[in-house]
Amino acid sequence: MKRGFAIYFACLMLLTCFLGWYLTRPKVLTVGLFAGSNWNVPEGDSYALMEEAIKRFEAEHPGVKVKYVSGIRREDYSEWLAERLLKGEEPDIFVVPGADFDLYASIGALAPLDRSMNKDTEFDPSVYYPMALEYGRWNGISYALPVGAVPTLMFVNKTLLAKEGIPIPGNDWKWQDFLRICKAVTKDTDGDGRLDQFGVYDYTWRKAALTNDVKIFSADGRNANFMSKNMEEVLYFMDELHAVSQGQEVTAKDFDMGRVAFRPFTFAEYRTYKPYPWRIKKYSSFEWDCIKLPAGPSGHNSSIMQTMIMAISARTSEPRLSWELLKTICYDPAIQELMLTKSQGLPVRRDVVESPQAQQLFTAATPGSEEMNLKIVSQVMDDSMTEPKFPRYKEAMNLADHKLLHIVQENMSLSSALSQVQKEINAYLQQ
Numbered sequence: 449m450k451r452g453f454a455i456y457f458a459c460l461m462l463l464t465c466f467l468g469w470y471l472t473r474p475k476v477l478t479v480g481l482f483a484g485s486n487w488n489v490p491e492g493d494s495y496a497l498m499e500e501a502i503k504r505f506e507a508e509h510p511g512v513k514v515k516y517v518s519g520i521r522r523e524d525y526s527e528w529l530a531e532r533l534l535k536g537e538e539p540d541i542f543v544v545p546g547a548d549f550d551l552y553a554s555i556g557a558l559a560p561l562d563r564s565m566n567k568d569t570e571f572d573p574s575v576y577y578p579m580a581l582e583y584g585r586w587n588g589i590s591y592a593l594p595v596g597a598v599p600t601l602m603f604v605n606k607t608l609l610a611k612e613g614i615p616i617p618g619n620d621w622k623w624q625d626f627l628r629i630c631k632a633v634t635k636d637t638d639g640d641g642r643l644d645q646f647g648v649y650d651y652t653w654r655k656a657a658l659t660n661d662v663k664i665f666s667a668d669g670r671n672a673n674f675m676s677k678n679m680e681e682v683l684y685f686m687d688e689l690h691a692v693s694q695g696q697e698v699t700a701k702d703f704d705m706g707r708v709a710f711r712p713f714t715f716a717e718y719r720t721y722k723p724y725p726w727r728i729k730k731y732s733s734f735e736w737d738c739i740k741l742p743a744g745p746s747g748h749n750s751s752i753m754q755t756m757i758m759a760i761s762a763r764t765s766e767p768r769l770s771w772e773l774l775k776t777i778c779y780d781p782a783i784q785e786l787m788l789t790k791s792q793g794l795p796v797r798r799d800v801v802e803s804p805q806a807q808q809l810f811t812a813a814t815p816g817s818e819e820m821n822l823k824i825v826s827q828v829m830d831d832s833m834t835e836p837k838f839p840r841y842k843e844a845m846n847l848a849d850h851k852l853l854h855i856v857q858e859n860m861s862l863s864s865a866l867s868q869v870q871k872e873i874n875a876y877l878q879q
Contacts, residue, residue, distance in 0.1 A: 474511055476512075479540070479541055480516070480543060481498060481525075481543045482522040482524075483495075484521065486543075489792050490720060491791070495516070496791075497791055501773075504776060504780065504783065516539075541758055541759065541760050541773055543757070544758065546583070547841070549837045558592065559591070561771070575799050579832050581593075592758055593775075593778035594755050595757065595758055595778050595796065596791055597754060598715040598754050598793050599828045601739065601741070602710055602711075602738060605736050606734070606735040608734065609633070619827075621742045621743070621749070626647075626742040634646050646702055648711065649698045649703040651689070653852050656682045656685055658741070658747075658751070659749065661678055664848075665836050669844075673870065674848070675870055684862070715793075715825065716793055718738050719813075719814050740824075750832065750833060751831065753832035754834075756793065784797045785803075788810050801825065847873060848873055851865075852869065
């Protein structure tokens, strides 16, 4: 009897010790992200912002530790995440590549966030730029929050325009202003019979479609429409723009040498190549700045906005803490502000971008950018679109690039050519 009681007592003590350890052990959350910039530009320390967010979160949540995976290259990240999800070993929260978002949301891999967002009195979704927040929604439900974003702006070679006696266009300029300036600056400056100064480099039909309110794809990505009046306007304009260079190809070298007036740039590229030392390495022979893209006759001075989003695993064992960590990374004003100093992107909170200290931080972190007004950038963010996220979007657009370039270069009959493009793209989407 005594021996049985001793064994029972020992087991009880062991169970008590185990429960004590279990209840007091540090809780660990894991974060999935990749090394390098989300915006395809050089970045010194891609983990700096995450480390600051973790430090802040752990200080506010004693007994909770956060670990992040490191060393995964951006080009390998999508495959790495897919493998982790298949094995049920995905992090508690993770960056979601835009091309994979709809798939992961549709198969239930991501935790829906609406309930947490609505119950949390400290969370106000209206502070985000609308399209940045919308990028993390699928079928009307939020599954991810935005971390940072970059819009596309139009680079202006100020030195070249000044040489030609042409003022820098305002932010409300139109396609016809753009075309007129391109015609005025495109010329043979050394008399050898070949053009050596040009209006624009790397401006594609995609940018024109964006600024002419062209809606190409249905919401589910199953159908494309290339037969609209707005799309016809795009092709007519691209034909006119293409004719300015008289069939001569404008190259990256022409741009780098300061012989091109305009080029679309992402804001991350602006931030990277404006200050020393990158400015010296890339574009030291001329002065330049950025303005909004020119508006088409049926559109606006809109921009495409690249958005980085993060989500919570539907299988996390710590949903409440995961929400708090996600909120710290994506919503906390202090962490959002660090986007201006620790990243080449921009905050996705409008109040942070438009705050007085934001302009000071941005100017200090981006020498030579004194003329860049973040209030203007904020307007661009407000009037931005995001790319569709359905799985075949990139391939469909690459196919359209090839077909539409052929139409412009060969001067084909527009309506019949667009009809053929639409048939081919729809056949691909519906496979």
